[in-house]
Amino acid sequence: MNIADENKKQQRVELRKIENADMKDIYRWFSDSGFLEYYDYVPPIPMQEEEVNKIFEDYEKNEESDVFAIKLIEDNQIIGIAGFDEIVEENKVATLFIGIGSRDIRGKGYGKEALRLLLEYGFNDLDFHRIQLNVLEFNYPAISLYEKSGFKKEGTFREFVLRDGKRYDLYLYGLLKKEWQAR
Numbered sequence: 001m002n003i004a005d006e007n008k009k010q011q012r013v014e015l016r017k018i019e020n021a022d023m024k025d026i027y028r029w030f031s032d033s034g035f036l037e038y039y040d041y042v043p044p045i046p047m048q049e050e051e052v053n054k055i056f057e058d059y060e061k062n063e064e065s066d067v068f069a070i071k072l073i074e075d076n077q078i079i080g081i082a083g084f085d086e087i088v089e090e091n092k093v094a095t096l097f098i099g100i101g102s103r104d105i106r107g108k109g110y111g112k113e114a115l116r117l118l119l120e121y122g123f124n125d126l127d128f129h130r131i132q133l134n135v136l137e138f139n140y141p142a143i144s145l146y147e148k149s150g151f152k153k154e155g156t157f158r159e160f161v162l163r164d165g166k167r168y169d170l171y172l173y174g175l176l177k178k179e180w181q182a183r
Helices: 003-010 018-031 033-039 049-061 108-127 141-148 176-181
Strands: 013-016 064-073 078-088 095-099 130-135 153-162 166-176
Touching: 003 095, 018 033, 018 078, 018 130, 033 095, 049 064, 049 130, 064 108, 064 166, 064 176, 078 108, 108 130, 108 141, 108 176, 130 141, 130 153, 141 166
Parallel strands: 095 130
Antiparallel strands: 013 064, 064 078, 078 095, 130 166, 153 166
């Protein structure tokens, strides 16, 4: 067994095309304000199936997006979504997003594995020069993961988000291909 085989053996998740059967879980997550609170900077208002369908149809049609289901290898269960949007092909730049669906599955390292796979895909297969992301200031687990993965905090959109009557900053992080390769 070589090192690549050993890494593959330890891998617990993979990124796959979203299938119709995955949508029931995605509907559940997007109707959960607890998931939405950390997933995006728009107000965490639960969505109806039609609204979720529209989002994913737009991803499918849009050449500036590449979206995947995060699935457990052992049982093909979807545990989250991840991908790139705001892809600017001419600049070889994209914005990354990732969301682990159910609370009981978070904190087990699946997001770290999914992020690694997404970065490999973005930098190796899509040949991005830069991958960036936005993260809410109170999403401490995500910030820790991004920083450990080499992302650099590049800016702050001060008091960008209003939640429950309180203002929060939105941070901009970036990672260059050369920085990723040096890791």
